[in-house]
Amino acid sequence: MLSSTHRRVARCLPAQQRRVGIGTAHAHHGELLQGAFSHGDGVVHALVTLPYPALGSRVEFHPAAGTGVELPGPGYEKVGRAVELTLRALSDEPRGGRVVVTSDIPRGLGMGSSTSDVTAAIRAVADSRGTVLSEEEVVRLATLAEVACDSIMITDRVVLFAHRAGEVVETFKAALPRMVVLGCDTDPGNPVDTLAHTPARYDDHELTVFRVLRGALRRALEIGDVGLLGRVATASARINQRHLPNRALDLLLDIAAQVGAAGVQVAHSGTVAGLIFDPARPGWPSRVSRARARMRAAGLSLTGVLDA
């Protein structure tokens, strides 16, 4: 039987028709839930990411003769790996090309800039061959190119995603409800090296709490309850504090309580964080502006307002 990869290759454009490929991917704003969860017979580290479609990466792949891949500069090694892996997956003879990356995602804040570049690059290479890769294939290639990748390539549903295994642990039955997130960088100028930090070692109690949070998240999505979603995010952020402390968490929790935000969310590897507001509750715009004023006064640099 032909593998799915072979079938896709069969659909690729002939070599003479290869064109400049374009791929895009969006950012995220850290996590709604992060922890370790039972999956099959074991426990895996996994995340539910908050998508941030306002920012993104765009990659062009200009096919060229030869085998070399020309990158925009240093710091794009993972993009280069992704391009090579994708070329290899699509054809038996890896070919070269030039990669152009445009991105407005801030780096080192935990907003998925790296995964976004990698995902856009994979899509651009596929596009240059006139094909579209399946989501599973994009996830597989992105995980190979990075040590761990975010789930930004999964755009049509909410998933609990094992970022090191590159595996969907659970697909939730409903989409995210509309919510407003006031984002900030809690430690401007001190980006986190995503790969340098070791995976959190959660204790038994935390593992138990994650079971409850996973259940609560299912319920929150099922009934579109932003209040409950905010509580899940807050509980997750509090646990994360023991493993990757966020210097502004206490301040954000304080502001959230004062203005009546639904919750606080943080990045699993980064300094970005946000206050979650429920636009179904009256008076939310004034809550947001009061929170914004307090965040500014405290010296946090705002990353924007996500209204999704």
Place this chain on the structure above:
Amino acid sequence: MATSFPDVTAAYQIPKVIRLADNLYGLCFTLMKMIPARHILRRAEEDGLLEPETVVVETTSGTFGLALAMHTARTGRRLILVSDPAVDERLLRRLTDLGAVVERVSAAARGGYQSARLRRLAEIRRSLPSTYCPEQYSNPDNPRSYALVAEVLAETLGQVDCLVGPVGSGGSMCGTTRLLRSVVPECTAIGVDSHHSVLFGQPDGPRVLRGLGNSLLPPNLDHTVFDSVHWCTAAEAFRATRELHREHALFMGPTSGAAYLVARWYAREHPDALTAVLLPDEGFRYLDTVYDDAWLAGEGLALESVPDAPVVVDDATVPGTRWSAFAWGRRTRAEVVAGAAEVLEGAR
């Protein structure tokens, strides 16, 4: 979603979440004690505490013993339960049928049945090469096992504003509440006890209502979990058990009735709060008592109705003669009992 279970112990630990009013849900268990019994024995197995010849021993004459017996019957393990003569005959037959050995002690001159049971348990353990005692009153895996309940509540109801349940070992209420509060820190916890139980400060005394309350203080009872404590009489609990049956067709035991009495009142008083109530076991064991009008009348426990609301008391240490409530305020037992002593001192 329909699901199959690997065996009965896995099935019995899952509560059915049943709506009793717009803002009140019952967690109906066939046998709630299956949760800690199964968790503790499986954990012991994983930790290598159970050799093939290890005998499980425990002092209990109640539903925890039944849950242990079901589990040991399924796993082919010997079980010895040390009980007092109060064990009911129907339960005894069931335990024996499951292969458990039930030893009944007679009261010691000092310390009553409880100390006689503990002494006999120690003797049994000395006489056998390998034993394991689950120790539901002190084993931290008892409260921990109730993560399952918190998980079910979170997934089915989302934000639970108030949890009501009977208190005996402290495992279910403390374990469930602690985890619910990881999502909803302000979640109100209401413990339901029997008058003449020492759990929340009253002196020990004779109790007709069994399955909740205690003559000893279990280490697993974390008093700082509770926002308020209610005590009720056997007659009130029995009447509420019958009302739960008549109004909702839920055939449960008297500890469920006691919890329902309090939860129904709380839900009425707090229409905007979502209340969940633990209903730990079914009514079959009580057909000849709680569900028998002649027996109730003969014992002087027949009530036409229950009070609409509890009497609010400001001293937790004085036993009452009707349903009463006390604002515990998440304090330690020492804080509350010492506070009561000071009030008394001041009154003199």
